[in-house]
Amino acid sequence: MKILYYDCFCGISGDMNLAALIDLGVPKENLVEGLSKINLNSEYEIKIEKSEKLGITGTRVDVILKDKLDDEIHISDKDLHGYNHEHNHSHEHHHRNLKDIEGIINSSDLSDKVKKLSLDMFMKVAKAEAKVHGKPLYEVHFHEVGAIDSIVDMVGAAICLDYLNVDKIIASPVQVGGGFVKCAHGLMPVPAPATVEILKNIPINAGIVQFETTTPTGAAILAANVEEFTRNVDFSIKKIAYGIGHRDLEIPNVLRVYLGEKESPEKVGEHYILETNIDDMNPELYGYVDEKLFEVGALDVFKTSIFMKKGRPGIKLSVLVNEKCEKNVLDIIFEETTSIGVRKFKVGKIMLNxxxxxxxxxxxxxxxxxxxxxxxxxxxxxxxxxxxxxxxxxxxxxxxxxxxxxxxxxx
Incomplete structure (x- = not known):
């Protein structure tokens, strides 16, 4: 089993994540080529170079925006504060909303897997921003998701994770930093409102430095992709890499990642089967339902022809799930099919390494x-x-x- 582990002792931001994964072995040419497929090259340049913090050597990534001030390097919101809309430059940002982002990604030549990973991360930020601002999801025009650097960071994260193609992603508890951050809501304590909303149900640490160390973009990358948060490193570490941040702090401003391997037994955990009998639904809709179920994490979906009471032909829809995706799968079944009830039973799953x-x-x-x-x-x-x-x-x-x-x- 191939494992990617995020050691977030100094938090995580979008650019630090890209830098760490490139340092881990993702070819920078692969990242640049993938990003070119979203057709926004005219708006930015990406600079990738070796760097160091307090003696730790790694990779650093800078997103440089193109505008009338060609010689001015953009310092992104993640480098200052995840929520700070008052940047120290005069760039005019595209305040794109979620619908704009979905259009950019879905119309690109990216693979379906990369599109889904990207949209999952954007949705984490979008939901948090909508809740914080008290507006419907598609009515919020928010800088963090709309800014070009955040698009590069999250689509880039999806491209890199797709390349690594690990079996499991794990992370340590997330260091969010301390102090206060200037944002659209005024002066707020760290973590900023959107960051803490995204990190709900995720273990965090705070106060290691008086600075915001985890941004909404970084939090969304973890929330959308990490299966387990633990300090326990119970696998063999094969490679260690560092993404170098932009701040000089009392501790190294770096994101450390491990690539590891773990022998896993053939028997893997317990899963659940959700199944329902349907005899009153348009058969053309089953393909659409299958796609939706897989999108929300269903491990398998299959259909069986059956005869129901009074000789009525029907379909038994069966979905293999784990605890993480069960609720979302139930939502799809009840909202997208004619089912009014679902059976659930535990099953053992045996699979090859x-x-x-x-x-x-x-x-x-x-x-x-x-x-x-x-x-x-x-x-x-x-x-x-x-x-x-x-x-x-x-x-x-x-x-x-x-x-x-x-x-x-x-x-």
């Missing part, structure tokens, strides 16, 4: 999922979404891509 790796082919590097039994490679298969994207880009049969992968010597 898996790992992901890249295979070089004539069509580029493609991710494959390898499955092991008793420590030996038993089978492997390519990631469908990547193959689909390449087939569309190169206008070739997806079968050719699969054949190119299977002819390689996989070890």
């Amino acid at each position: 898996r790992e992901f790796s890249k295979v070089k082919t004539e069509y580029g590097d493609i991710t494959i999922k390898k499955s092991y039994y008793k420590g030996k490679l038993l089978k492997y298969k390519p990631e469908y979404e990547e193959c689909k994207t390449i087939a569309k880009e190169k206008n070739i049969s997806i079968d050719k891509i699969y054949k190119a992968i299977y002819k390689e010597d996989i070890k």
Whole structure:
């Protein structure tokens, strides 16, 4: 099992996250190429370089905005305060709302997986901003989500996480810092209103320095992607990397990340089956419902033809879930189908150990999922979404891509 661990002893911001993941091994060319697909290159430049804080060497990322002041470097809201709208420059920002963001991402050539990861993170910030400002979700025009640097940070995070393709993301409790921050609501204690809203139900630490160390963007990256928050590092650390921040503090202003491996048993936890019998729904809607269920985290969705009372033909809709996605799955079932009741029962799930790796082919590097039994490679298969994207880009049969992968010597 491949694990990514965020050690947030000095918090996290969007640029520190990008820097840490590049330092961990994501090629910067991969990030730049992915970001070019959102067609906003005319609005910014991204600068990636080696840097250090208090003797710790890592990678630093700067988002430089393009406008009339070509020679002025933009210091983003995350570098000053996650909520500070009064920046020390005269840039005019696009105050895009959530609908604008969804349009930019959905109309891009990014893979479906990267689109979903990006939108999940934006939704975390959008919901927090809407609640803090007391407005409907799509009526809030908020700087943190609308600013170009936040778009780069969150879409960039999705691109990097997709490249790493780990089995599990874990994080330490999150250091939010201390002191006060100037924001749209006046002078507020750290954490800022949106940050603390996003970090609900996530363990935090505070007060290590008198400065805001975790921004709304950084908090959203964790909230949308991390499965477990713990100080317990019970895996073998294979690589350590550092994302360098922009502030000089009493402690190193860095985000530390680990890439690790852990042997996992074939039996993996307990899950639940949610199922319901349906005999009065338009069959054309099942495909749409399937997509929605997978979007909210369903582990599997399948349908069985059945005969119900009085000989009526029907469909038994079965959804495999864990505790994290159960509520969202129930919402979809009740809101998008004609079901008025769901059965729930616990099931054990046994699965092979898996790992992901890249295979070089004539069509580029493609991710494959390898499955092991008793420590030996038993089978492997390519990631469908990547193959689909390449087939569309190169206008070739997806079968050719699969054949190119299977002819390689996989070890």
